[in-house]
Amino acid sequence: TTTTFKLNSGHEMPAVGLGTWQGKFGSDDSALLKSTIKFALTTGYRFIDTAAVYEVEAEVGQAINESEVPREDIFVVTKLWNTMHDKVEEAFLRSLDTLGLDYLDLYLMHWPMAMDAQRNPLDHPTPAETWLAMESLLKKYPTKLRSIGVSNFSPKTIKDLLAVATIVPAVNQVELHPMLPQFDLVDAFDKLGIRTMAYSPLGQFDSPLLTDPDLLALAAKYNVPIGTLILSWSVLRGVAVIPKSTNKERLVNNISLLPEIAPEDKKAIDELHKKKNMHRRLCQVGNGTRPTGNDIVFGWTY
Numbered sequence: 001t002t003t004t005f006k007l008n009s010g011h012e013m014p015a016v017g018l019g020t021w022q023g024k025f026g027s028d029d030s031a032l033l034k035s036t037i038k039f040a041l042t043t044g045y046r047f048i049d050t051a052a053v054y055e056v057e058a059e060v061g062q063a064i065n066e067s068e069v070p071r072e073d074i075f076v077v078t079k080l081w082n083t084m085h086d087k088v089e090e091a092f093l094r095s096l097d098t099l100g101l102d103y104l105d106l107y108l109m110h111w112p113m114a115m116d117a118q119r120n121p122l123d124h125p126t127p128a129e130t131w132l133a134m135e136s137l138l139k140k141y142p143t144k145l146r147s148i149g150v151s152n153f154s155p156k157t158i159k160d161l162l163a164v165a166t167i168v169p170a171v172n173q174v175e176l177h178p179m180l181p182q183f184d185l186v187d188a189f190d191k192l193g194i195r196t197m198a199y200s201p202l203g204q205f206d207s208p209l210l211t212d213p214d215l216l217a218l219a220a221k222y223n224v225p226i227g228t229l230i231l232s233w234s235v236l237r238g239v240a241v242i243p244k245s246t247n248k249e250r251l252v253n254n255i256s257l258l259p260e261i262a263p264e265d266k267k268a269i270d271e272l273h274k275k276k277n278m279h280r281r282l283c284q285v286g287n288g289t290r291p292t293g294n295d296i297v298f299g300w301t302y
């Protein structure tokens with residue numbers, strides 16, 4: 001990809017990155033993960049998204065370090081896990097060490113919620129308190145960290161954080177795809193200068209998006225694979241995407257996006273979620289099942 005977005009921190013972030021969670025990836029399949037990342041870097045990816053809780057930071061870092069692409073040319077993101085909100089500095093240094101990298105491009109608070117080891121939510125630190133610790137990190141380690149941001153924040157949860165923040169998060173990473181288009185959320189965060197990044201931009205495994213007849217017809221009209229159409233729709237909205245794939249052809253397709261989508265076609269994709277049973281989360285929440293009902297994840301609602 002050649003498109004990049006400028007973040008409020010002054011740094012440039014590619015519009016398309018490679019996700020490293022789930023699918024066939026896992027700590028039990030490190031060889032596939034590493035070869036996938038190396039192939040992606042060879043084919044033009046310059047942005048890799050990971051997280052401490054995915055337990056693949058070692059493989060991600062090895063693939064980056066073993067690739068021909070200079071570290072400086074790659075945008076690397078990892079995330080603070082919920083059980084480490086009271087140990088932000090330790091978690092950050094541990095991630096950097098596991099990755100085997102000298103610096104991170106972006107460190108995200110994975111969820112606006114601290115948890116104990118049993119995944120029970122904790123009242124403290126609050127997301128705002130955790131954010132202040134992340135700000136301190138940026139100040140203490142200017143050579144090890146370039147930008148900080150958040151993930152899974154709503155327009156409501158970001159308010160409490162901004163009430164105390166001296167640094168505005170550069171990015172908010174949320175689930176976003178045509179079945180969960182997040183129009184209000186993207187608008188609200190755009191106004192705050194916070195770039196939205198989409199996880200599960202294709203709807204994760206067995207995605208109903210990929211067999212939707214309206215999307216398939218539109219993709220045929222543009223003569224592109226359906227994944228390309230869906231990802232283009234996000235990026236043309238100014239939303240960065242981190243699709244994951246272990247398939248070479250799809251990896252290539254996912255960074256070869258459309259330069260434009262005609263307004264009437266964009267509108268058709270925008271309105272897809274209004275069809276029956278077409279507005280819902282698709283990303284699984286830890287135990288391998290998709291959320292049902294009220295979009296509640298970790299006791300928290302979009």
Ligand code: A2P
Nearest residue numbers: 200201202203204205227243244245246247250
């Ligand atoms: P595969 O690895 O076989 O390509 P998401 O990033 O939304 O979580 O979705 C990832 C899922 O979608 C994976 O199961 C991946 O499978 C599949 N996938 C990735 N890119 C495409 C694409 N361009 N077209 C169809 N399926 C895709």
